[in-house]
Amino acid sequence: MTDAILETTALTKRFGALTANDAISLSVERGEIRGIIGPNGSGKTTFFNTVSGFYDPDGGSVVFDDEDVTAWEPHRLARRGLGRTFQIVSPFKNMSVRQNMLAVQTEGSRSREEKQARAEEILAFLEIDHIADNQARGMSGGQQKLLELGRVLMLDPALVMLDEPAAGVNPALESRIMDHIHELNDRGTTFVVIEHDMHVMRTLADTVSVFDAGAHIAEGDFESVSSDPAVREAYLGGTTAEDDEVPI
Amino acid sequence: MVDIGLFTQIVINGLLLGGIYVTIGVGFSLAFGVLEVVDFAVGEYVMVGAFAGAILAPLFGAEGIFVIPVVLVGFFALGALVQPFIHHVTTGDRPHPLLMGLVFTFGLATFLRGSVLTIFGPNNRDVPSSLLTGGVSVSGIGTFPVVRTVTAVFGVSALVVFMYYLYRTKGGMAIRAIAEDRTNARLMGININRYQSIAYGAYAALTGSAGVFIGMTFTANPGMGLQYTAFAFFMVVLAGMGYLPGVILAGVVLGLTQSFTAVYVSGNLVLLVLFAIIYLVLLVSPAGILGKGEWAT
Amino acid sequence: MTAATSVLDRLPGARRYWYASGGVLLLAWPLVFGPFWARIGLGALMWIGLAQSWNMIGGYAGYLDFGHGAYFGIGAFAAGVAMAQFGYPFLVGFALAAVVATVVAAVVAIPTLRLTGAYFAIATWAFAEAIKQTALVTGITGGTFGLSLPRSPDSFVGIAAPFPISEAFFYYAMLTLCVGTMALTYVLFERREFGFRVKALRDDQDAAESLGIDTTRVKRQVYVLSCVVAALFGAVHAWYIVYIHPNDVLAPIITDRMVIMALLGGLGTLTGPVAGGLLVFLLERLSSVFLGSTTFYLPLIGTLIMLTVLFAPSGIIGILRGEVDATDIRENVRALKERFNLR
Numbered sequence: 001m002t003d004a005i006l007e008t009t010a011l012t013k014r015f016g017a018l019t020a021n022d023a024i025s026l027s028v029e030r031g032e033i034r035g036i037i038g039p040n041g042s043g044k045t046t047f048f049n050t051v052s053g054f055y056d057p058d059g060g061s062v063v064f065d066d067e068d069v070t071a072w073e074p075h076r077l078a079r080r081g082l083g084r085t086f087q088i089v090s091p092f093k094n095m096s097v098r099q100n101m102l103a104v105q106t107e108g109s110r111s112r113e114e115k116q117a118r119a120e121e122i123l124a125f126l127e128i129d130h131i132a133d134n135q136a137r138g139m140s141g142g143q144q145k146l147l148e149l150g151r152v153l154m155l156d157p158a159l160v161m162l163d164e165p166a167a168g169v170n171p172a173l174e175s176r177i178m179d180h181i182h183e184l185n186d187r188g189t190t191f192v193v194i195e196h197d198m199h200v201m202r203t204l205a206d207t208v209s210v211f212d213a214g215a216h217i218a219e220g221d222f223e224s225v226s227s228d229p230a231v232r233e234a235y236l237g238g239t240t241a242e243d244d245e246v247p248i
Numbered sequence: 249m250v251d252i253g254l255f256t257q258i259v260i261n262g263l264l265l266g267g268i269y270v271t272i273g274v275g276f277s278l279a280f281g282v283l284e285v286v287d288f289a290v291g292e293y294v295m296v297g298a299f300a301g302a303i304l305a306p307l308f309g310a311e312g313i314f315v316i317p318v319v320l321v322g323f324f325a326l327g328a329l330v331q332p333f334i335h336h337v338t339t340g341d342r343p344h345p346l347l348m349g350l351v352f353t354f355g356l357a358t359f360l361r362g363s364v365l366t367i368f369g370p371n372n373r374d375v376p377s378s379l380l381t382g383g384v385s386v387s388g389i390g391t392f393p394v395v396r397t398v399t400a401v402f403g404v405s406a407l408v409v410f411m412y413y414l415y416r417t418k419g420g421m422a423i424r425a426i427a428e429d430r431t432n433a434r435l436m437g438i439n440i441n442r443y444q445s446i447a448y449g450a451y452a453a454l455t456g457s458a459g460v461f462i463g464m465t466f467t468a469n470p471g472m473g474l475q476y477t478a479f480a481f482f483m484v485v486l487a488g489m490g491y492l493p494g495v496i497l498a499g500v501v502l503g504l505t506q507s508f509t510a511v512y513v514s515g516n517l518v519l520l521v522l523f524a525i526i527y528l529v530l531l532v533s534p535a536g537i538l539g540k541g542e543w544a545t
Numbered sequence: 546m547t548a549a550t551s552v553l554d555r556l557p558g559a560r561r562y563w564y565a566s567g568g569v570l571l572l573a574w575p576l577v578f579g580p581f582w583a584r585i586g587l588g589a590l591m592w593i594g595l596a597q598s599w600n601m602i603g604g605y606a607g608y609l610d611f612g613h614g615a616y617f618g619i620g621a622f623a624a625g626v627a628m629a630q631f632g633y634p635f636l637v638g639f640a641l642a643a644v645v646a647t648v649v650a651a652v653v654a655i656p657t658l659r660l661t662g663a664y665f666a667i668a669t670w671a672f673a674e675a676i677k678q679t680a681l682v683t684g685i686t687g688g689t690f691g692l693s694l695p696r697s698p699d700s701f702v703g704i705a706a707p708f709p710i711s712e713a714f715f716y717y718a719m720l721t722l723c724v725g726t727m728a729l730t731y732v733l734f735e736r737r738e739f740g741f742r743v744k745a746l747r748d749d750q751d752a753a754e755s756l757g758i759d760t761t762r763v764k765r766q767v768y769v770l771s772c773v774v775a776a777l778f779g780a781v782h783a784w785y786i787v788y789i790h791p792n793d794v795l796a797p798i799i800t801d802r803m804v805i806m807a808l809l810g811g812l813g814t815l816t817g818p819v820a821g822g823l824l825v826f827l828l829e830r831l832s833s834v835f836l837g838s839t840t841f842y843l844p845l846i847g848t849l850i851m852l853t854v855l856f857a858p859s860g861i862i863g864i865l866r867g868e869v870d871a872t873d874i875r876e877n878v879r880a881l882k883e884r885f886n887l888r
Contacts, residue, residue, distance in 0.1 A: 523674045531657070
């Protein structure tokens with residue numbers, strides 16, 4: 001068992017003339033929280049989609065948990081232990097919160113009771129168990145975010161990829177979500193998080209990878225990355241005084 | 249041994265048919281682009297047009313062809329009346345609004361077909377076309393039946409006028425803008441509602457008047473709509489939904505396919521062949537043979 | 546969101562009492578009311594079952610199948626061919642209908658379910674028409690002449706049946722199929738996780754995939770199941786009316802009816818097809834009796850589809866559940882009127 005739970009090698013994805021992901025090589029260690037930042041259109045979500053099987057790569061490979069999963073179908077990857085969320089939350093509107101959780105298809109032979117118990121556990125952990133029987137349609141945005149996280153957790157994933165978990169979320173809920181992520185991370189779940197909110201990124205991520213125009217241009221802890229001239233060029237389009245940090 | 253004379257005649261027939269089919273196809277494709285609705289009622293507009301010719305013309309003791317102006321105006325009004333309903337359905341707070349638009353037109357088609365059937369009965373009706381009998385023989389090529397030639401000429405002329413409107417006038421540009429990018433069109437101050445009504449009204453007028461000519465060429469029958477809906481789908485599936493230049497080519501292909509199948513295979517199998525092609529193209533290349541269509545969900 | 550109120554809750558007495566009486570009535574129907582009403586009853590039961598079959602793929606899974614009626618015809622002709630051309634008893638024809646429908650649906654599902662939305666609707670529509678055209682030209686299905694099925698006491702299982710093959714018999718056959726379909730839908734789609742997965746893929750296919758759901762497989766399973774159910778009804782129908790013709794059992798109106806019944810009743814609900822089926826069926830019957838027209842049901846159905854899509858897209862059940870109420874409809878009408886003024 002290697003240290004890397006997720007490793008992409010020269011992963012490339014093109015859309016016609018546009019190269020959205022240009023030979024991205026990235027390695028995520030087991031148990032870390034990896035942040036991914038980059039300007040809009042730099043290929044972050046495309047990267048998520050290619051890794052999680054929604055796009056077939058035009059080149060390169062993806063190795064997850066010591067297995068080559070390049071071009072696997074999304075549901076297969078999910079059952080293997082790779083969970084992901086989407087930028088725009090979408091709960092299954094016509095079912096209750098609990099049913100949303102039970103719809104998740106896991107690998108292996110878990111009995112119905114075990115699955116229901118697990119769902120209860122997760123809902124309680126996220127503190128949304130009191131609305132478990134409500135229709136997902138009537139939920140607030142914040143509750144929907146929590147449900148999104150809860151559903152992914154039903155997979156018992158070894159790795160969770162979160163696409164902008166703090167987007168459009170009030171500070172209280174944001175801090176709650178961060179606490180949940182930290183706790184899950186302490187229990188052994190690896191995270192890869194795309195975020196634009198630099199405050200979140202600074203406190204959350206162990207290592208940060210920077211994307212720009214389809215390429216993986218920098219990697220390191222938050223401080224070194226934010227003072228990297230290449231990164232500042234990408235965000236600011238020019239250099240500023242060396243002592244300034246990238247605007248947070 | 250291929251009979252060249254027969255072959256050429258089949259080609260002529262196919263091209264002439266194609267002339268009127270493109271009119272239907274272009275209107276249908278535009279309706280999709282502007283309203284984002286797959287209009288299941290297209291064939292029924294043809295049918296009602298044919299019936300307008302069959303019923304109105306004898307009422308005024310006139311030829312079918314003189315009914316055309318009435319049909320153009322009447323159908324434009326009909327289209328402008330129907331369009332807000334379609335728009336309401338496709339932009340409302342419903343699940344799968346675009347599909348609901350499709351279901352709505354499906355209901356409209358059933359309504360039109362059923363109404364005509366109930367009111368006028370199941371029998372064929374003729375559209376008076378005594379002015380257009382006979383054919384013109386061009387030696388070395390073939391015979392050009394007058395009614396079909398006039399039909400094709402109308403079809404192509406209507407198409408030219410319509411394309412001129414679309415590509416050379418401000419109104420037409422507005423419509424194309426809406427078809428291409430509705431959000432930005434609205435932001436640029438284009439009155440979406442108004443132009444959608446015009447587009448759908450024009451489409452209904454074109455299709456209805458094509459129906460009169462088709463009624464003159466063949467006959468008017470309450471069940472004929474299905475065939476023309478199939479034809480319209482055939483054209484846009486081949487060309488790619490919303491891609492106008494391809495529709496013109498597809499209309500010609502349709503006319504030729506119909507002509508050749510009727511002679512070399514069997515008249516009964518024309519529809520089967522067309523449906524099979526629609527099905528296969530959708531499976532292999534849903535964005536049309538040239539791959540230029542848009543996905544509709 | 547308004548609190549859901551069920552009409553049934555307002556009924557006096559325990560619900561169980563009403564269900565039990567209803568059950569007894571259903572069972573005793575032909576015996577109490579005679580063959581004329583048995584015929585009406587079996588027609589209603591068949592359409593409710595057909596609507597429910599469409600509801601599986603169209604309502605629960607969200608794939609608008611505009612060619613579903615083809616499987617009704619396929620079932621009818623499978624039974625017809627088995628009985629009329631090969632002399633097999635009905636039960637063989639019935640089983641054959643299931644087999645043929647399974648095979649055809651499984652094959653068709655593979656390419657067709659890759660399409661979405663409007664393209665799926667068109668493709669299924671084209672498929673159904675192609676099937677009808679094929680039936681009209683091939684000899685084994687009787688071509689343009691149709692097929693006549695034998696109806697004798699031993700055409701049920703091959704040896705003389707101890708009961709008469711009467712209206713009552715067909716009523717009970719349809720009742721069994723209908724109740725079976727309802728039970729199957731309830732268990733599979735409302736109680737089992739399978740149903741959650743189906744609804745999940747309807748609501749957001751990508752999210753469903755990312756949560757381990759093999760949407761392609763689930764879709765195929767629902768499609769094939771819904772087609773087999775329709776085919777079984779077709780088989781019983783074929784033996785009931787004894788003479789089948791492609792223009793009748795493969796007509797587009799069959800799909801039209803299924804669609805409007807499920808839509809009017811409430812897509813993706815268990816009782817929607819029952820409510821919608823009953824209502825549309827009764828309206829059709831009444832209009833043909835009181836208006837003396839055998840085609841009036843067509844514009845009627847067309848109008849119903851349009852009205853439902855416009856004002857009550859979640860159907861009757863949606864209204865009963867309080868999802869749509871009078872204020873919503875008034876709002877809808879007002880918004881619609883506004884569009885006409887914006888010129």
